[in-house]
Amino acid sequence: MKKLKHLILSAGLLSMVALVAVGCGSTQTAAPKADATKTTATAAATYVGDDTCNSCHGTKVTAFHTTKHSTAFQPLSAFKLSNAPTTLTLFDGVDTNNTKPTQVDLSKIKIYGVMMNEYVMAEVPGFKNKIYRIAKLVKNGDQYTLDAAKSVDVDKDGKPDWQAADGTSCASCHAPGVPANSPSAGISCESCHGPGSNHVAAPDDKKKGTIMASPRNALPDSDTCLKCHNSDPVKDATTGAIVTNNHQGTRDWAFSKHNTSGMTNGCLTCHGPHKANANGVLIKKDNPVDICNSCHEGKIDQAKLDAIMWKNTTDPNGHVTRDHSFGAMKYQDMGDDPATKQIEIKNQTYLDIIKKALPDLAK
Numbered sequence: 001m002k003k004l005k006h007l008i009l010s011a012g013l014l015s016m017v018a019l020v021a022v023g024c025g026s027t028q029t030a031a032p033k034a035d036a037t038k039t040t041a042t043a044a045a046t047y048v049g050d051d052t053c054n055s056c057h058g059t060k061v062t063a064f065h066t067t068k069h070s071t072a073f074q075p076l077s078a079f080k081l082s083n084a085p086t087t088l089t090l091f092d093g094v095d096t097n098n099t100k101p102t103q104v105d106l107s108k109i110k111i112y113g114v115m116m117n118e119y120v121m122a123e124v125p126g127f128k129n130k131i132y133r134i135a136k137l138v139k140n141g142d143q144y145t146l147d148a149a150k151s152v153d154v155d156k157d158g159k160p161d162w163q164a165a166d167g168t169s170c171a172s173c174h175a176p177g178v179p180a181n182s183p184s185a186g187i188s189c190e191s192c193h194g195p196g197s198n199h200v201a202a203p204d205d206k207k208k209g210t211i212m213a214s215p216r217n218a219l220p221d222s223d224t225c226l227k228c229h230n231s232d233p234v235k236d237a238t239t240g241a242i243v244t245n246n247h248q249g250t251r252d253w254a255f256s257k258h259n260t261s262g263m264t265n266g267c268l269t270c271h272g273p274h275k276a277n278a279n280g281v282l283i284k285k286d287n288p289v290d291i292c293n294s295c296h297e298g299k300i301d302q303a304k305l306d307a308i309m310w311k312n313t314t315d316p317n318g319h320v321t322r323d324h325s326f327g328a329m330k331y332q333d334m335g336d337d338p339a340t341k342q343i344e345i346k347n348q349t350y351l352d353i354i355k356k357a358l359p360d361l362a363k
């Protein structure tokens with residue numbers, strides 16, 4: 001690695017690298033647990049929604065609308081439905097002892113929107129939890145059919161019922177504005193910057209410091225991106241094996257030298273927070289290889305990038321994500337059993353690293 005460091009220094013990045021290492025102090029050795037509600041510095045502020053930011057930060061808001069963050073949660077009215085029931089008969093999937101059906105008038109309940117073009121998130125009066133996935137959208141050409149979020153014969157009459165599945169746990173990442181009481185239900189400016197009412201109310205010449213300016217470093221035990229993009233391996237519930245699966249897109253980042261060396265700017269080395277590239281991806285250059293080569297000096301081509309950031313194409317839940325360990329957890333060294341859909345991590349060196357960083361997994 002001496003050689004690489006040398007290249008980086010000779011590329012004139014020494015001062016930047018040193019500043020980052022000393023200045024942010026947020027180098028992570030273990031990925032934190034997801035906590036999408038935690039913010040600091042603006043304790044008394046409330047959420048005002050993206051439309052309010054738009055009046056002064058119009059350019060940023062327009063740029064943000066090019067990102068998948070902006071479209072990850074959309075109003076139900078954005079989808080053309082081929083069947084449009086006005087009422088639904090739902091069963092509470094959280095309070096499973098309750099086998100009584102609830103008749104729901106769709107025009108009367110609070111429908112927050114649709115997450116990932118798939119689940120309709122809403123409140124059902126009388127149900128145990130606040131947020132439910134009341135239905136699933138199934139794509140059919142350019143139209144969608146409203147279907148059961150979960151299909152279970154709850155009342156044991158031999159026919160499948162529509163069971164509303166809990167949406168509370170999903171909301172922390174997919175509809176963070178709902179638990180935060182923001183006018184913007186999905187991922188908004190305030191999902192990363194924290195509530196903005198104090199900032200909006202402050203006079204123009206006193207706005208500085210009234211909202212988190214660099215949210216990535218402002219959270220004491222967390223990283224803004226990692227709140228939602230958890231990178232940890234997990235334990236398979238049935239076999240007890242430690243597996244690489246996760247559906248949040250940044251497998252094994254915590255173990256990468258990009259993270260642990262303190263010599264990069266974390267996720268923001270390659271991803272920007274506000275604007276998608278020409279391919280609609282939240283990455284700083286149109287060709288990702290160009291980013292690598294700004295430090296690795298022509299050593300990385302697309303084939304190398306694809307080998308380093310290998311995709312988990314066998315994920316049992318169909319979540320295809322790229323490895324973000326940047327060589328610290330190579331597929332060929334995992335000890336995977338190719339006969340199973342899971343990718344097991346059996347390499348003792350890797351297990352030692354994981355168990356040191358994530359003691360809970362060692363139990």
Ligand code: HEC
Pocket residue numbers: 048049050052053054055056057189190193195196197199200204205206207208209210211212213214
């Ligand atoms: C009334 C106009 C106005 C509105 C509304 C507004 N901002 Fe700002 N914002 C400003 C100005 C002006 C600055 C520059 C302050 C400076 O550099 O002195 C600023 C700065 C910022 C900064 C950098 C803060 C810092 O300390 O450097 C962030 C982050 C920000 N705004 C986010 C938001 C978000 C998110 C919203 C919506 C919740 C929002 N703003 C709404 C005018 C506004």
Ligand code: HEC
Pocket residue numbers: 034116118119167169170171172173174227228229230247248249250318319320321
């Ligand atoms: C810790 C944050 C987090 C939680 C909790 C979470 N998700 Fe996700 N989910 C994500 C992120 C981030 C992505 C996008 C990953 C990517 O782009 O690679 C995603 C992607 C998805 C996708 C689309 C991609 C795919 O692989 O299928 C669906 C569907 C989804 N989530 C459903 C859910 C449901 C249902 C729940 C609740 C049971 C949930 N998620 C809970 C963060 C989360």
Ligand code: HEC
Pocket residue numbers: 050053057060061062064069187188189190191192193213214215216224268273274
């Ligand atoms: C996914 C998280 C995320 C979202 C969503 C987000 N930001 Fe940011 N924002 C950041 C980060 C991280 C920085 C610090 C950038 C850096 O350190 O390079 C930042 C910096 C800023 C700054 C100050 C520096 C600059 O680039 O001008 C302003 C102003 C700002 N954001 C406004 C907004 C507005 C307005 C929105 C909504 C349209 C928004 N942000 C949405 C993460 C986010």
Ligand code: HEC
Pocket residue numbers: 036067068069071072116172173174176187191192224225226227228229249267268271272273276280281282283
């Ligand atoms: C509030 C939760 C949340 C936060 C905070 C968050 N993300 Fe995401 N991110 C998501 C979800 C949900 C998706 C899936 C969006 C989709 O595919 O429609 C996603 C998708 C992505 C994608 C893949 C989509 C694409 O553009 O190709 C990237 C890259 C990404 N996020 C980077 C970041 C970075 C960098 C940060 C921190 C600056 C961040 N995210 C913060 C929830 C979050």
Ligand code: HEC
Pocket residue numbers: 225226229248249250251253258266267268269270271281283288309320321322323324
């Ligand atoms: C050294 C560069 C680099 C760093 C650092 C990095 N990523 Fe990525 N990331 C990429 C590249 C390259 C892709 C693939 C982009 C493409 O296919 O167009 C990607 C893809 C993704 C995706 C899409 C799903 C997937 O796995 O393909 C998400 C989500 C994501 N990154 C989030 C993050 C987050 C959050 C961080 C910080 C914890 C991070 N990345 C750090 C380069 C990086």
Ligand code: HEC
Pocket residue numbers: 001002004005008257258261263264265269270288289291292293294295296300304305308326327
């Ligand atoms: C801002 C500069 C920078 C960028 C951009 C960058 N890297 Fe790195 N990379 C580093 C540093 C610094 C290290 C750690 C060197 C060390 O600790 O010895 C590293 C380490 C690595 C390693 C581990 C090498 C080893 O022997 O352990 C791989 C693999 C890697 N990077 C691939 C990539 C890829 C692929 C991209 C683009 C998606 C990329 N890097 C973008 C600076 C960068």
